[in-house]
Amino acid sequence: MLSARDNDALTRVGPGTPMGELMRQYWIPACLSSELEPDGEPMRLLLLGEQLIAFRDSAGRIGIMEHRCPHRCASLFFGRNEQNGLRCVYHGWKFDVEGNCLEMPNVPASQDFKSKVKTKAYKVVERAGLVWTYMGPRAEAPPLPEIEALMLPEDERSLRVHQRECNWLQSLEGDIDTSHFGFLHIGSVDADDVDPATMHRWSIVDRAPDYHTRETEWGTMYTAYREAEPGTYYYRFAHFLLPFFTHTPNGSFHDQIQCTINVPMDDTHTMTYNVGWTKRTPPLQTLKTGEPIPGLPPDMTYLPRTNDWYGRWRLAANRDNDYFIDREMQRRSNYSGIQGIGRQDQAMIECMGEIVDRSLEHLAPSDRMIMVTRRRLLNAARDLQNDKKVPATVDGAHIYRGARGGAFLAPMDLDWGEAYTRNLRNAFSPLGMLMAQAAE
Ligand code: FES
Numbered sequence: 419m420l421s422a423r424d425n426d427a428l429t430r431v432g433p434g435t436p437m438g439e440l441m442r443q444y445w446i447p448a449c450l451s452s453e454l455e456p457d458g459e460p461m462r463l464l465l466l467g468e469q470l471i472a473f474r475d476s477a478g479r480i481g482i483m484e485h486r487c488p489h490r491c492a493s494l495f496f497g498r499n500e501q502n503g504l505r506c507v508y509h510g511w512k513f514d515v516e517g518n519c520l521e522m523p524n525v526p527a528s529q530d531f532k533s534k535v536k537t538k539a540y541k542v543v544e545r546a547g548l549v550w551t552y553m554g555p556r557a558e559a560p561p562l563p564e565i566e567a568l569m570l571p572e573d574e575r576s577l578r579v580h581q582r583e584c585n586w587l588q589s590l591e592g593d594i595d596t597s598h599f600g601f602l603h604i605g606s607v608d609a610d611d612v613d614p615a616t617m618h619r620w621s622i623v624d625r626a627p628d629y630h631t632r633e634t635e636w637g638t639m640y641t642a643y644r645e646a647e648p649g650t651y652y653y654r655f656a657h658f659l660l661p662f663f664t665h666t667p668n669g670s671f672h673d674q675i676q677c678t679i680n681v682p683m684d685d686t687h688t689m690t691y692n693v694g695w696t697k698r699t700p701p702l703q704t705l706k707t708g709e710p711i712p713g714l715p716p717d718m719t720y721l722p723r724t725n726d727w728y729g730r731w732r733l734a735a736n737r738d739n740d741y742f743i744d745r746e747m748q749r750r751s752n753y754s755g756i757q758g759i760g761r762q763d764q765a766m767i768e769c770m771g772e773i774v775d776r777s778l779e780h781l782a783p784s785d786r787m788i789m790v791t792r793r794r795l796l797n798a799a800r801d802l803q804n805d806k807k808v809p810a811t812v813d814g815a816h817i818y819r820g821a822r823g824g825a826f827l828a829p830m831d832l833d834w835g836e837a838y839t840r841n842l843r844n845a846f847s848p849l850g851m852l853m854a855q856a857a858e
Pocket residue numbers: 487488489490491492506507508509510511
């Protein structure tokens with residue numbers, strides 16, 4: 419349970435809000451690189467509650483700027499993207515990707531004041547198939563986060579995106595709420611139904627594990643653990659990484675390189691990106707017969723794209739159609755009756771309402787990660803607000819290298835933190851990163 423004041427502080431992201439200011443210290447994924455073509459159509463972009471326009475100029479550079487033209491505030495969405503600049507169609511003023519006014523053709527040359535006009539434009543870089551923007555206060559932007567999944571070579575990287583009609587924190591808390599996995603996603607599966615050799619069957623044998631959680635330099639981490647082979651625990655580790663990244667536990671720790679990013683479009687809409695390594699060992703997906711686990715195969719069909727502020731990457735299964743729930747399937751084979759792991763998650767986090775009233779909750783010991791993560795975020799936002807102190811990850815991009823999610827077996831008499839460090843040291847990294855060093 420959370421007070422209305424704290425809930426507000428955690429969920430509001432506009433300029434001047436505690437969480438909005440915290441996020442603005444970091445680079446923020448704005449859209450996919452593939453969404454912007456040189457001299458292509460300008461695109462409406464909603465980011466942290468700000469209405470922006472994104473475009474790629476003739477030279478391939480990207481501009482992300484205030485959508486209102488600084489002349490008389492017509493929207494640059496209607497602009498002409500031509501010859502290295504975006505031209506407002508109202509009176510023809512033209513701007514480059516940095517927001518400089520290049521031409522002012524409706525004003526006599528003698529009265530031209532274009533050198534004095536600049537529209538708000540944010541810094542932009544591209545990495546991992548994403549366009550990143552820096553909306554913060556510094557003249558020099560901080561480094562990009564050294565998150566392993568975001569540094570993979572393009573041909574070994576999977577990238578998916580979809581929009582969620584709810585607040586960013588609700589979306590993120592779905593990622594770190596591990597206890598739902600044994601119910602929402604695989605609630606209809608018995609331990610006997612899966613390959614007896616897979617270690618992941620322990621998550622089915624025991625659906626009520628214990629937890630360890632702790633704050634870390636990058637954010638927070640937890641492990642869910644339960645007894646497995648004699649003398650061992652089956653651990654599932656996952657992380658929250660400031661300000662909006664997660665590493666989920668669904669796979670083998672050894673090679674599970676994955677990252678989810680929950681970027682607030684505004685207070686009630688979130689763009690969720692999933693980045694992963696295509697060569698990782700697949701997580702538990704099939705029954706021992708080789709058939710897919712009922713309800714698990716994804717179906718991320720999108721609605722047609724529109725130019726609306728909310729028109730990109732919306733899923734066909736949504737709140738209006740109850741995510742196509744099939745009650746017959748729910749009775750017979752699939753615990754939720756909703757098809758696809760992503761859609762199941764989407765239904766649960768959106769059905770709470772746009773911004774869930776957390777004063778109504780009754781959190782359980784299984785929600786400890788959610789509790790410590792809220793506290794971590796609130797403290798980080800308040801340190802910034804009261805003492806102008808930024809989290810270490812803003813400048814220490816390498817800190818993120820110490821975080822890896824996934825499952826492994828370890829001896830019971832080994833401390834859980836030590837078990838994590840040892841497995842990180844031995845983890846496979848396609849980048850040849852010295853994971854062990856990062857962990858120390
Ligand atoms: S409003 Fe854009 S040029 Fe006048």
